[in-house]
Each structure stands twice: as structure tokens, then as C-alpha cells.
Amino acid sequence: MTSQKSPQTMKPATAAKKLGVLLDLTPAEFQDGVISRDQLNALQADPPEWLRELRRTGPHPRPVVAAKLGVSISGLARAGVMDPLTTDEIEALKDEFPEWLRRERNTHAEVQREAAELKAEKAQRSQA
Incomplete structure (x- = not known):
């Protein structure tokens, strides 16, 4: 049963x-x-x-804000962005493009690139 x-x-x-x-x-x-x-x-x-x-x-939670800005949640914290942001506030930040946003986008892109390389290497080793 x-x-x-x-x-x-x-x-x-x-x-x-x-x-x-x-x-x-x-x-x-x-x-x-x-x-x-x-x-x-x-x-x-x-x-x-x-x-x-x-x-x-919005207002959007931090993971959504981070994704819309192209940065990590840690990058938001380093920049002091702790509160939820509306879509208009996110668009204003993109338009203003402050130095912290430029820096955090570059950092985030580099981390993603390194993670992709490690994943590819791991996949290659598992096939060997």
C-alpha cells in the first residue's frame, strides 16, 4: 500500500x-x-x-540589485549599498556610473572569468 x-x-x-x-x-x-x-x-x-x-x-532585494548592476552582493556591500533599490534608482546608478560601480563590475567580470576557466580545466581533467 x-x-x-x-x-x-x-x-x-x-x-x-x-x-x-x-x-x-x-x-x-x-x-x-x-x-x-x-x-x-x-x-x-x-x-x-x-x-x-x-x-x-521594485524595490528589489540585494541579489536582484546586484544582478541588474552587474556586480556581486559583496560588491554592493563594499560600496555601502545595503538597502533595497527601485528600478529607477538602479537606472540612475547605471547612468551616473560612479567609480565604485566601474571597479566592482570589473572585479565581478574577472571573478566570473576565472571561475569559468577553472570549470573548463576541471571538465578537461575529468575527461582525461
Whole structure:
């Protein structure tokens, strides 16, 4: 006899992180319960207006800010950017292009390049 599996669920904070939004800006019904994997998939596949608006205008969590600026989360911290930023604030930073952003983009690109080289070397060694 097989038992019925219960659906995989997560806390609203985890779901918000996976959706790339700040939990405290989501609707109360999202914050008040648990989110099933199916619900999360549905939100990703066909986002409701509140989720589309949050993704479009923000404020965005630091991982999203870092990705939009092309830097690491550590780079944001080194620059003193600790708070969520709106899309307009991110675009203003891109337009202004301060020295810290230029430096952190270069650092981030170099780290990514080195990681790709190490991955390629590792793959090459495993084939040998």
C-alpha cells in the first residue's frame, strides 16, 4: 500500500526569495501561509499583477540589485549599498556610473572569468 505524498511547501520568505521580491511588499495572503511548489510554479509561469509590478519597479532585494548592476552582493556591500533599490534608482546608478560601480563590475567580470576557466580545466581533467 502506498501512502499519499503531501505537496512540497515552503515559507513565504523562501518563496519571495525565489521570486526575486521583498516579502514585506507582497500581499497579505502571500505572507500569511505556506506556498506549495505548484503555487510557486504557477506564480512564475503566470505572475499576477502585483508580482509583475514588483519585478518591474521594485524595490528589489540585494541579489536582484546586484544582478541588474552587474556586480556581486559583496560588491554592493563594499560600496555601502545595503538597502533595497527601485528600478529607477538602479537606472540612475547605471547612468551616473560612479567609480565604485566601474571597479566592482570589473572585479565581478574577472571573478566570473576565472571561475569559468577553472570549470573548463576541471571538465578537461575529468575527461582525461
